[in-house]
Amino acid sequence: MNATHMTTEETQRNIARQLNDIISQSERIISSRADIESLESFSKYSAELKAFLRDHSTNEMVVERLDSIPLIDMKSYYRTSMFAILGGWIGVGVYLRKQMIIARAMNDVRAAQAGYSSIQFLLKNEWQ
Numbered sequence: 001m002n003a004t005h006m007t008t009e010e011t012q013r014n015i016a017r018q019l020n021d022i023i024s025q026s027e028r029i030i031s032s033r034a035d036i037e038s039l040e041s042f043s044k045y046s047a048e049l050k051a052f053l054r055d056h057s058t059n060e061m062v063v064e065r066l067d068s069i070p071l072i073d074m075k076s077y078y079r080t081s082m083f084a085i086l087g088g089w090i091g092v093g094v095y096l097r098k099q100m101i102i103a104r105a106m107n108d109v110r111a112a113q114a115g116y117s118s119i120q121f122l123l124k125n126e127w128q
Helices: 008-032 036-056 060-068 074-080 090-127
Strands: none
Touching: 008 036, 008 090, 036 060, 036 074, 036 090, 060 090
C-alpha cells in the first residue's frame, strides 16, 4: 500500500482497487461463514487499509466513515469468550467459544463492509 511515488490518478486507482477487494472479501466471509484464520486476515487488511485511507484522504466525510469502521480485534474476542469454557464441558465450551468469536467478528465484518461501501461511494462521486 505504498503510494509515495504514485500520481494522484494512480493513488485513486489503488484506493479503488483496495476498496473493491476488501468489500469482496467481506462478502465472501459473510456468505461462507468464514473460519477464524480468514477473519484474522480480514482484520489485518482492514486495519492497514484504514491507515492508508486516513493518510491519503482529505475528505472529512471519508475520515468520519473510517472512524465508524470497527477494529476487528480477534484477541479481544478470545478474551471475552473465555467464559464459555467455564460454563460447561471443555469440548462444548471450546466449540461455543469458537462460535462466539466468529459471531462477534462477523458483526464487525458487516459493519466494516457498510463503512467501506460508503467510503467507496463518496470517493467515486468525489473523483468524477
